[in-house]
Amino acid sequence: MLPTFLVIGMIAVVTVYLIIIYNNLVALRENIKKNWSNIDVLLRQRHDELPKLVDTVRQYMQYEQETLDKVMQARSAVHTAQSSGDIAGLGAAETQLRAGLGRIFAVAEDYPDLKANESFQHLQARITSLEESIADRREFYNESVNNNNIRIEQAPDVFVARWFGFEAAQLLEFSEEETADVDVGELFADKATT
Secondary structure, eight states: OHHHHHHHHHHHHHHHHHHHHHHHHHHHHHHHHHHHHHHHHHHHHHHHHHHHHHHHHHTTOTTOHHHHHHHHHHHHHHHHHHHHTOHHHHHHHHHHHHHHHHHHHHHGGGOHHHHHOHHHHHHHHHHHHHHHHHHHHHHHHHHHHHHHHHHTTSTTHHHHHHHTTOOOOOOOOOOHHHHSOOOHHHHHHHHHHO
8 A cells, every 4th residue: 555655646746846847937938928018008108209209309400301201210210119029029120219219318318399399308308217116127027938938948847838838938129229328429520410
């Protein structure tokens, strides 16, 4: 009788261990979804604020239409990537959008009336705050993705992950343009030539 209880006990221990692994993998996957949802909310808020900023800026910047158009095109690309769940496309579109916003804010320095406009100041502060929040949430998202991707490749989790179809998630990365220093002088030189 002792060997039967021993075998049943070992099966029970292994089963409980596999259940714990499964539950941990589910928690990691759901944490990725939660962190993505947090980014998604911020992207939607910024998506709603950008047309207001462009309209405010358009009233003052007669010669900056190309810059404004690029921001709106990038906004559309972000929305498309976001809607389709294309993480790589979102990273590229975010890079374009952030570069365009940087140009708008830099060029605004040459328009004292715009800089003094209360609506512009409010929108600039709001979008800057959203940008900072997106960067923070992106860090949490990427940390969750990294934890998930490591766990589904480590033994013994890899066996449970493969058995139940857990997959690696994709990091939200921006191109090197995003992390490069902005040459403000070049931005103003572009303005002078238009």
